[in-house]
Amino acid sequence: MVLRWTSEPVGDAIVDIVLSLNEQAQKLHKQEVATASYSHVKPSLSSLDEIVRKIDEVEREIQHLDGHPVRYLRSMVNAYRYFGRSLQGDKLPYSEYILNIQELPSAVITEETMRKQKQLVEEGLSNLGYKGSLKEKADQWHKETLIAPDQVVTVAESMREKSKEGTLKRVISLPEEDGIDWIKPITGVFWSGYSKYTGDYRGNLTFNIDRPWTEPVLAQIMAHEGYPGHQAFYCRWDYLFQQGKLPIEASYYLINSPTNALFEGGPETALRFLGWDRDEEETEGIPLEKKRQYKLARDYIDMQRMAQTNACFLFNDGDIDKAEAIEYMKKEGNLGEVEADNCFRFFSDPIQKMYYPSYYYGRWMVGKGYDAIAKENRPAFFEQLYDTPHTTHTFIDAISKMTGTDFRPFDQEKKAKEDFVL
Template structure:
């Protein structure tokens, strides 16, 4: 009996010495989420777009093979934990959506194939619309009327817009001027950290035209791809989209409001293939209209950017009339991506589609197929994202005739957890 009692005491002692797992909280879940995102990012260089959290959270070891099963288990466990703890409901919902996207991306890396629409829904929490070819044919008729003449419409269009290429020796001057103006307009309405800033670089051999690499502490690296000639309209577009009030401001506000003020560490990492990207890209595109509404943009370009680039400002109105018609064809790019990624057409056929329905030059169309290869259904975030953001802002009173309200609602959108399904 004495021996049995000693064994019981020893067993109790061993159990008592075992560390007890602390109950999950949103903050502990956030830490595990960040570490999971960083671990996945070791196996896909595009997966983590930005990280500015604790240095010690970065992974120290990388396995020889992609540990998809482990990542899926961890993602599922976190989803289950989130649903069982107390916390801000918007914070919880967004984190679940982000984890569903991460789980889906792990499956894709591991070889699972989703259709374009299934992938878009799981990664970006959005259902991309689909358009018949006749829809784009009708839009092309408007361009036929705007650009009469001999030859194909694509040739006439490219001959017209090639008059508006920024000379390479004026590229930096034009871009720096556009960014400065976009920043001035944004800072007049938003209180960003005093130290906020960016570095601008020109690069080549990329599948995209511009990129913002957010560095944390309100700092960004903005890169402009100069592989192909750059039209004058891209100066304001990229200044706003990559900078103010686009990606740079979006990330700075999330860092300021959610990471620093609320302590929500999950926002110290930005997984690119996630619902956060639809809001990021959609707001960056809509931000162009917020900063340069209506005729203000054309007037500014006539007075400042066209002369800086040595271009004929008297042609600005016609140029933007044509660009507005081209903008209506943006969903043709989504259809090309859908058919190409679903295996219905070849790369060359996808490029031909964009030559016909977006009037791309062949070289630019092929560059776009590289983007499809690298980022897949991510393409929906630019146009569908913009439409959803625009509808949300305007439904909250931020209409074109209420610019101050539009800036206010836009900032609220940028500063808080939002995803496609919560702004519809």
């Protein structure tokens, strides 16, 4: 049985729009943007003009809905329209695209926020016995925990079953058929890790060995790409759809839509869901010393992401050029040359530049939401995150309702760009 929020023609048309946008992105930029689709609907719209006409039809048809479905669908349909405009080459301000496609702000992260994050990192490094400046401590930590490129897959493999065990125990259930068939290395790409859902509850993981990897950072990215991150999300959605519990109108994942901050924010917080960064949790034989390393790695990645996100905004707003963006990331985030260059390739890409802010904002939206929920209410939180179709706005409202307070995860970033000093 297929669960539907709308009539069959409208629901199928929504999936058709998504899959047709995917075909246009592949035609124009050789990129897949619909990375999962669980229904049997096939793309039929052969041009951007046809897609726009179908968006107009769907927009009219959903007006009679009420409650959560109409809020979700209005946001998604608006994002389809703006994504289509970006594919057409419309030169709108970057902030307008981010607001309408992802329902996210695009203000630079404040100096005060970044200073506090650096302080967390420095405290973590000092607690592990490192001496010197922040950079000296971080570089020594990096050197001591570095993994040889030919060992990255082996170390990732060693984490796979432990992270799945923790996911099933503390986060969500998955069908017995779930699994990651292989983990492989790759070179020549700008991303660090990639989770490819292949269908029938299975997936594959790939890690970029052009960049340096440390064991604590790899643990974060393994949880992000595998369990309880992307593989868990993809598999869970597929299972829910097949059980008639996920509506066809949300039976896919689309890059550049208002769901992105949840899809990246959950995996960015995945290691915390496992409890691998908390002393008080009994977790899959992860010793205390390793948990302290993993906590430090999370804080370190957050510090880097702040510098990367600011570079993304400043570059796409035309305030800095490539060389300045790379130098900024190296200086403020302690990124190496390869990492900074890869990140620039990511947020300057015509498709991915509108996706990139979902990592930073998703991390804080989901992470702060999780921390605001009492331990006994975590199952209800995970039901909202994994099982309920949400946009950025509807998820924020859901957390507000669960906590009984006004949840405002992005307030610290509300600062005028002209007040920012490079």
